[in-house]
Amino acid sequence: MTTTLAQWLAAQPVDQKLASVVATMADASAEIAAVLRLAPIAGQTGLAGATNVQGEAQKALDVISNDIVLNHIRQNPEISILVSEELDEAVHIENQGGFMVATDPLDGSSNLDVNVTVGTIFSVLDARKGLLQKGSAQLAAGYAAYGPATSLVLTFGASTAVFTLDGSGTFVLTVERVTVAPASGEYAINTARERFWDAATRGYVAENVAGETGPAGKRYNMRWVGSMVADIHRILMRGGIFMYPLDSETVSKGGRLRLLYEANPMALLVEAAGGKSTTGQEKILELMPTGIHQRVPVILGSAEEVERVEGWYARG
Numbered sequence: 001m002t003t004t005l006a007q008w009l010a011a012q013p014v015d016q017k018l019a020s021v022v023a024t025m026a027d028a029s030a031e032i033a034a035v036l037r038l039a040p041i042a043g044q045t046g047l048a049g050a051t052n053v054q055g056e057a058q059k060a061l062d063v064i065s066n067d068i069v070l071n072h073i074r075q076n077p078e079i080s081i082l083v084s085e086e087l088d089e090a091v092h093i094e095n096q097g098g099f100m101v102a103t104d105p106l107d108g109s110s111n112l113d114v115n116v117t118v119g120t121i122f123s124v125l126d127a128r129k130g131l132l133q134k135g136s137a138q139l140a141a142g143y144a145a146y147g148p149a150t151s152l153v154l155t156f157g158a159s160t161a162v163f164t165l166d167g168s169g170t171f172v173l174t175v176e177r178v179t180v181a182p183a184s185g186e187y188a189i190n191t192a193r194e195r196f197w198d199a200a201t202r203g204y205v206a207e208n209v210a211g212e213t214g215p216a217g218k219r220y221n222m223r224w225v226g227s228m229v230a231d232i233h234r235i236l237m238r239g240g241i242f243m244y245p246l247d248s249e250t251v252s253k254g255g256r257l258r259l260l261y262e263a264n265p266m267a268l269l270v271e272a273a274g275g276k277s278t279t280g281q282e283k284i285l286e287l288m289p290t291g292i293h294q295r296v297p298v299i300l301g302s303a304e305e306v307e308r309v310e311g312w313y314a315r316g
């Protein structure tokens, strides 16, 4: 017996208006998946010719994905605010909707030209509480990973479930409660940035590289897709740690990844699956945002690995 996303949402002990917001993001993701599948034929894999508020060159598919999300959101009267990586300002929609969505409509878009997994990340918050809320206030979070299969990973905070898009455009439940393995021998970090790293990051990675002969006492593998969604999906399914720490190059911006629509939703998904998340010094979900596009350091995944990194930061 298969369980569809609609059946699963109807059975969740949550406000069904909130469930409808998640369903809207699932619908948008299914449409983005269909566009991505044919993008090389449609000639949509290049640059859009514009830069976003963060000074990053927008790909045509960044803009298309953002438009798809916005169109779907406008059709759901429960959503009154959209914050997007691709939009300088929050969009306020004229309705009585009680929910706000923050989204990275297309994560990992530098991987589009090479047909590697990209994704859509989203966070759902109470719109009446304003644009800037701690991640612990999230009502739901999720991402779609557009890989060999399209996966949709969702949480309302208590557990994390995985769905897979079938041939007819329906998401089907494939893992009811995913658990992040507490221990792992895999870590994900962009090692080309080593010269910028702080002492804690250097110390932790050096222990991993030393393998069974070092203080960690076991052999490690490094995996870095360069799409946060793909790296986090691997960690949810088989454990590991993802790190985009503060380094000497990103320190002036506060980090690389964005708090509202990258760090917070991923932290909620990982924690609801039994993993941990931190900036190294503080809990990601307890950070009070100062801007909608704020950047933060991100370290999350298997509890034992995150605790080892925290231990390095605690050494000062």
Ligand SMILES: O=P(O)(O)OC[C@H]1O[C@](O)(COP(=O)(O)O)[C@@H](O)[C@@H]1O
Pocket: 056, 085, 104, 106, 107, 108, 109, 110, 190, 226, 227, 228, 229
């Ligand atoms: O280019 P780097 O340093 O490998 O960074 C990769 C990281 O940047 C991101 O691509 C940023 O996301 P966007 O593609 O949405 O800007 C993450 O998905 C990924 O983890």
Ligand SMILES: [Mg+2]
Pocket: 104, 106, 107, 108, 228, 262
């Ligand atoms: Mg991103």
Ligand SMILES: [Mg+2]
Pocket: 062, 085, 104, 105, 106, 107, 108, 109
């Ligand atoms: Mg993006």
